[in-house]
Amino acid sequence: MDPVSERTLRELIIGWVLERAEANGGFLHREELLGFRHGGERLPLIDFSRGIRNPAAFSATLSIVSSAHGPYDDVESEDGFLHYAYRSGDPFGGDNRKLREAMTTGAPLLFFRKEQPNIYTPVAPVYVVEDYPEERAFVIAFDEAFRYFGDLRDLGEPQRAYARRLAKQRLHQPAFRTRVIHAYTTRCAVCRLHHGSLLDAAHIVPDSHAGAADGLDGAPTVDNGLSLCKIHHSAYDQNMLGISPDYRVQIALDLLAETDGPMLRHGLQEMHGRSLHLPARRGDAPSRERLAWRFEQFRQRA
Ligand SMILES: [Zn+2]
Structure with missing residues (x-):
């Protein structure tokens, strides 16, 4: 050639x-x-x-x-x-x-x-x-x-x-x-959306977190990750959406009180209280310890 x-x-x-x-x-x-x-x-x-x-x-x-x-x-x-x-x-x-x-x-x-x-x-x-x-x-x-x-x-x-x-x-x-x-079978852990191009890997403990004091770091391991669609990823990063260590989705109170169109209603408010879609393999499940650390940040905001 x-x-x-x-x-x-x-x-x-x-x-x-x-x-x-x-x-x-x-x-x-x-x-x-x-x-x-x-x-x-x-x-x-x-x-x-x-x-x-x-x-x-x-x-x-x-x-x-x-x-x-x-x-x-x-x-x-x-x-x-x-x-x-x-x-x-x-x-x-x-x-x-x-x-x-x-x-x-x-x-x-x-x-x-x-x-x-x-x-x-x-x-x-x-x-x-x-x-x-x-x-x-x-x-x-x-x-x-x-x-x-x-x-x-x-x-x-x-x-x-x-x-x-x-x-x-x-x-x-x-x-x-x-x-x-891949661990989450190409689904959003919150809403189960099944389009790879709309999914991100969110860190539970951010990779900027050094973790010396609490022993938690932002390691790039599957148990420190969540497969989330773009909107749920942003909402998670801004603590508008939280995930408790027992794998339940929580929406911030001020968002629950708001009235607006279908994205707010179906995309966020209706996710409140839902259980998380988990990886197929148990070893890939998100770490409860890391979720607890992160959930505390959410609670302080909510
Ligand atoms: Zn989603």
Whole structure:
């Protein structure tokens, strides 16, 4: 394939993946990734067994997959980059050749974080920006600009902070959203709305909460999350809606007293006293301790 066609197809694929993920609530199922078709032909977007997808017709890598073990992945690094180990064998041959080609040409690629079997959070585009031969790893960044910064180990503090912030926005927050929305079978915990694109993962204890004094932190774990539709998420964050540790929805008194149209009536007032829609797996249920801490903030406002 000529370079322009390859670039165009890459961008088309990245756009398709991000659109599908948005419709699903931030993730794709394995079958969607394996079943992608282009020009009437099957073009799988992941290599299920090897974790790196190098289509024969492509000069550079199309996608890499990494499996999550716990909330963070083993290729994720504190420095805000992904350290992707060379594939076995010759560092200049095999799969490594096409990764190196992506580094040379700046070709955008797809990174998939496998949260659990068959469920993938896409992050795209990402770029292979550097090679650490002594670590036998390629460095992958969330912004192409890092190709031009020289040795990434010598970055100034503002650039380091930018890299870490990007990793949080582009990878850690979307991965948290996938885990939470998938745990709640793509439904709002309050109203059961079943449209992934209208769902968020809300933190129970906010991620800004350091938690030294009370032992509770804003960890990106499913038990610190709630799958909520956009309106219930905003209402929860503003303490207009509370969730008690026994999994009941409460609406603030002043909202209950108000008279207005159907959104207030059906969307908020009628949720008062309802029990929460819980995750399918008991281990994913929201932590009662965290809910209690948060419910106290709601009560102080209400
Ligand atoms: Zn809702």
